[in-house]
Amino acid sequence: MTTSPPRVRGRWAARGRHTARVGVVALATAVLAAGCAGLPRSTPVVQGQAVAGAQDAGVRIIPRGPVAGSDADDLVTDFLRQGLGADDDSSVAREYLTPRASSQWQPDGSGWIYDGPEALAVKVTAPGTVVVTGRVSAQLDREGHYSELPPGQTRSLTLRLVKVGDQWRIDGGLDGQHTVWISRADFGLYASYPITYVTPDDTAVTDRRWFLQGPGLVTRLARAQLAPPPTYLQGAVLTGVPEYTDLAHGSVSVEGGTARVVLSSRALNADDRNRRRMWQQVTATLTAVGGVEAVQLEADGARLSVPGLPDRALGAQDVDLRDAEPPTGPVLLRSSAGLERVDPRQLTESRSRKEARADGPPLPDIGPEWYRLASSADGTEIAGLDGDDEELARWREGRMVRVRGFARDLTRPAYDPGGYLWMAGRTDAGTRVLVQPTSDLSGRAPVAINVPWLSDRKVIALRPSPEGQRVLVVSEPSGGGPSTVGVAGVLRRDGRPVGLATPITVGGGSTDVTDATWLDAETIGLVGAVDAKSDQRVVIAPISGPSQVLGAVPNPTSITTFGGSRSIVVTTRRGAALVRSGNGLVPLVSSTSDFVVPGH
Template structure:
């Protein structure tokens, strides 16, 4: 059970111990750390491919076509050289990208003028740029027809919706994960979505990226993705689109001409629309500003002269983050300390002013609210939950079983998953500040067909990560938006987005930041180890730690800390694990 750890005695002394820590289709081998997401490279590798070799066999033509898919330049001109004119006209390379990790497992069978392909698939990227993890053991197959043109073999028939097939080697060199932004329906906060786009300048010698800028603008003008429906909104009115077919970049300013529907936005809506587009377009290399016009006239905002140049001008500047706290459990005692000082050790360690309750040892899997005012825990029987609030402590009437580790979001709401009294999977939430004996509100999630292993609210409290284990013991991790009703309270969950599957022996799961989760699990039969699960990206494996039991983070992959079964606390230093301390349990408030 995730975070159902035996209570251990906190030892104050810190120690430092090092833990020893097909032709033309390159691939990865072994377990490696995945690509660094959310850090666009502005000098991408331009992949050059030779045209078909005279006398090439059907297998060589098909393999060359697959490899050339890593170069989207000139509307995939390198790939189209392997196709007949009719096949090229019918082919939709952007329909989807099929990503496979090991080209050595690509099988090619030739039978006359057809070539059959079969390969294990890691993920698919749909036409909107959404990365969709595949199920364990998933394979994809296709049969491709060829004909001779001028005595040379060319591809004449591709399966419907074939798109492009890329090994991870080529995918990671020709695509990058970018972000789109939406707004919180309750306040001036931006929510981020993650998509993959081809990364290429307009020409080999060019420093302009109008193609990327246009793709990002089009994607930003589209409706909110289904998994965030109700949790986020877009400020662009329905029907808003690009009035011209390209976004020009002049003097580091992206010029976006919109259709007249944009004028329907209110003053607050225009402010939000500018915040969305400014955030998204600044990812384009060389773009520092944005111009939005309708029929040649600037899209103005009441009270702001000219084009906004920063989120602060728009009222969307992020508030200064409070110093992170860490709660250390020592038997029944909870103590809050400054996280940064605790990491530095010695005289840097200092307590945080907070009054936390005594938590009897029979209550496990403790959660603490970000403001340190509420605490929740589940009983060892996993059928009872207790809350400590400003109004005292208590437990509601039994409402479920197989309860997960609770989570308390930044609005003080306590979340927990499990099975209801009829054995159906359920997710519940308690209003912050309510009586500790108040019953929870259940949210229906009919898409959950297994056992809920974890329920976690994101740092921004607008997304929910849900881990579900099926009858075979395989765990998948989904992310869904928390849809709010008119009174601002949760009333439904969005459609699930599966970000990872193939996990087993899951011992812990936590948000690493708003863009990724961290797990302790086995991946498709590997040893149990720490694994990073980016939202919409390949998993990233961290070096293994013997007897690993729990994972927390002070922020992102760089702040990952793991706890082992004997109470050891390990942190990464220069790529290796070093023991920092020992502890009964460590709790990051709000996680």
């Protein structure tokens, strides 16, 4: 981990001006239940005081009960709309149900997202039986994570209806049904917000989730922040919130731009360091909402005091969390002439490599038998593989260290900011994720860490995140099949990687993924097909959110970036490096087999 002194995060300092990813959709008759996505089902929703700004976002929550005389299919269609944002206490939605069905229905905030009315069919198949079938493109989990689904996915639901008096009501088919149906238009009523966690050196790790807009948004965000980290981050990030801490008053009030968060007495169990983290996390998260400029934390009738923090409500400018530093500086190009260091911003097809050359540590003489190169962030070490993907070579301080026989089908090496080299490969015992301290030049083989969910899969690509507490993994079944992209937290013991958490799926709408990389701390760039008939394309895939598909790429071999999503570079089998230009890619340099961004 870096030991540089903390700096005030520019992103946090601008929280009051933060623009959430909001899709504004005008709904003439929005029929919503006042629940929430992204919250544990067992926690009741208590509406907090409304504040101006993104919390309202032009959304009016107008639940509508059953229309008298509705046919069975119309009643079911209306019920599905009532489920938007539903929780256990969605009283209006329950008016469509008999008491028996109401006791069975336990929505948890998750939802299937379908693209429009034509994607959803509601059909009466027999008297009192209605079948709902939908083509779904994404889903929200109960915590509010948005995950795209592979093309062509369908979901169905069979409901039984009875007449109560002379009106249809749903009487069965909801037992065990926790997920509601959300149209793409209605999903525009949601926006994404970062839930904030930290690393041991006070680097922020954000977990972006989607919440239904409207009154009570700040309360929903506060509850999400107080809950334990999600599964894919558990054991990899820190939270200052003691277990079972909740809102003492059931809601968060906002007055004059200050959110007053009154915590249960369990918050007092935190020591000073964790109390500071609590302030950092809650302030960073809640000031992401327009209209919230500061946060006041209280517990047991008094301000939650922390030595060294100002004795007042804290704003975004008071949060001293670090951003993970993205790769900057020169890149390495590999050609028949060897390695050269260049400034990619000075590199164009009309400008020679010589004119773009940059200074840096001496570069080793790497023979043509080594490829799939990687460089440490400081440029002092380079790693690569042989042509059979079975031997690792490292060049450091004028030395070359070779290690062979520890695995086959090795992935491109990658460096994390904490001083470890990562890769994956196949052994007789199955697939293994392998790590080695960069300080170890003994020639010993990298050590396998515990990743049981990869044992029967082949890893295609693996990259540590900018802060080093998460890893991006592209894998496919060992016997062949669709590839998947996942992000998993890194489990450490005394700073040493020992395992990976269960991953969250990213970019699920893409198939045949050949490579992926981190574009920033929240976004993945990948090359893959978006349907069975398409060419390989560049896809910008947030860890939680809809993807953006860019232009086609002929025969891609790798993807990287030297400056976020605007500076994506893809290399091809013909030795070209293409750089993003608008929604397409244009030539940047030719005759290069490796385009290496140090530390990426």
